[in-house]
Amino acid sequence: MKIHNVLVVGKNEAIVALLIKLVNKYPELFALGTCELEEIPTICQISPVDVLLFSSGLCLAEEKDISQKVAQFHSNVKTVEHFGGGSGLLRTELNQALGLILACPE
Amino acid sequence: MTKSILHKADSRGQANHGWLVSSHTFSFANYYDPSRIHFGALRVLNDDMVKGGMGFGQHPHDNMEIISIPLEGDLEHKDSMGNVAVIRQGDIQVMSAGTGIYHSEYNHHKDEAVKFLQIWVFPNKKNVTPRYDQITLQNKDSLNQLQQILSPNPEDEGVWIHQDAWFHLGHFEKGKTSHYQLKKPDNGVYAFVLEGDFQINGYDLNRRDGLGLWDLEGFDLKAQSENSKILLMEVPMHI
Numbered sequence: 001m002k003i004h005n006v007l008v009v010g011k012n013e014a015i016v017a018l019l020i021k022l023v024n025k026y027p028e029l030f031a032l033g034t035c036e037l038e039e040i041p042t043i044c045q046i047s048p049v050d051v052l053l054f055s056s057g058l059c060l061a062e063e064k065d066i067s068q069k070v071a072q073f074h075s076n077v078k079t080v081e082h083f084g085g086g087s088g089l090l091r092t093e094l095n096q097a098l099g100l101i102l103a104c105p106e
Numbered sequence: 107m108t109k110s111i112l113h114k115a116d117s118r119g120q121a122n123h124g125w126l127v128s129s130h131t132f133s134f135a136n137y138y139d140p141s142r143i144h145f146g147a148l149r150v151l152n153d154d155m156v157k158g159g160m161g162f163g164q165h166p167h168d169n170m171e172i173i174s175i176p177l178e179g180d181l182e183h184k185d186s187m188g189n190v191a192v193i194r195q196g197d198i199q200v201m202s203a204g205t206g207i208y209h210s211e212y213n214h215h216k217d218e219a220v221k222f223l224q225i226w227v228f229p230n231k232k233n234v235t236p237r238y239d240q241i242t243l244q245n246k247d248s249l250n251q252l253q254q255i256l257s258p259n260p261e262d263e264g265v266w267i268h269q270d271a272w273f274h275l276g277h278f279e280k281g282k283t284s285h286y287q288l289k290k291p292d293n294g295v296y297a298f299v300l301e302g303d304f305q306i307n308g309y310d311l312n313r314r315d316g317l318g319l320w321d322l323e324g325f326d327l328k329a330q331s332e333n334s335k336i337l338l339m340e341v342p343m344h345i
Binding site for chain 2: 010055057083084085087088091104
């Protein structure tokens with residue numbers, strides 16, 4: 001089974017932490033995350049990134065800057081703009097980005 | 107030419123967690139249907155029943171306009187902005203989640219179920235300051251006519267949200283008709299039958315059926331049974 005690596009980035013620490021926890025419930029996914037934008041290059045050096053999941057608090061310029069930083073290390077990264085801050089929309093957003101149907105988590 | 111999409115009540119996604127029974131018009135949580143993700147800016151239309159004494163513990167939301175409409179019973183709300191409230195049938199609650207908000211929702215009663223609609227609309231602006239509001243509707247204004255309950259304008263009738271959306275409720279006697287004129291040409295309308303039966307644009311709609319219409323200026327609706335209730339949600343079709 002291919003594991004898709006998800007990088008969660010946002011400015012609300014509690015919501016980023018929740019999203020990491022929720023993403024990691026899917027066996028096909030592995031999530032890392034940060035609220036500190038300067039940490040992104042370090043994370044990209046130590047971990048592959050298949051999906052960039054934007055959480056709340058980021059302006060368009062920051063999202064563009066983050067995408068560019070990630071692209072310096074990894075290619076073909078899918079971008080997901082997460083809305084809602086929790087579990088309700090997450091599975092659909094990931095399914096659509098990855099072209100998969102993720103198994104429902106326990 | 108008018109475009110339309112019909113969602114019959116029994117085609118909705120079902121979730122039964124014991125304490126929570128929910129019908130999802132659009133993909134939500136474990137229900138996923140790629141052909142049913144959203145209707146324009148309308149992303150979630152959940153028809154929820156929560157057993158007595160039960161509810162959703164504290165959980166976060168961000169960047170979403172969240173509207174709750176109790177249909178039966180009372181719903182207790184607490185949030186991280188310090189709001190504590192009970193919303194009842196005839197009330198409308200709205201939250202702009204924006205940069206992030208925590209809240210809980212519980213059935214206010216231990217021995218009777220609460221039934222409510224939870225509606226999520228994509229905002230037209232991300233990362234707004236979170237806000238909460240609730241109002242009580244005057245039922246006398248909705249018999250045999252459409253009553254505006256939501257708009258983009260704080261000064262207008264009903265609650266307001268960060269989106270070019272207008273919601274109307276109507277309670278009709280059998281045979282009564284009404285006309286709905288869209289506020290913006292690029293918007294569409296999602297009609298959701300709360301009770302009874304309606305006819306809209308040649309479609310016969312029954313309880314909890316949904317009909318999306320777009321590329322039109324307006325439409326007529328007709329109640330086909332007594333005590334028929336409908337919710338019209340006008341939203342932008344392009345997000």
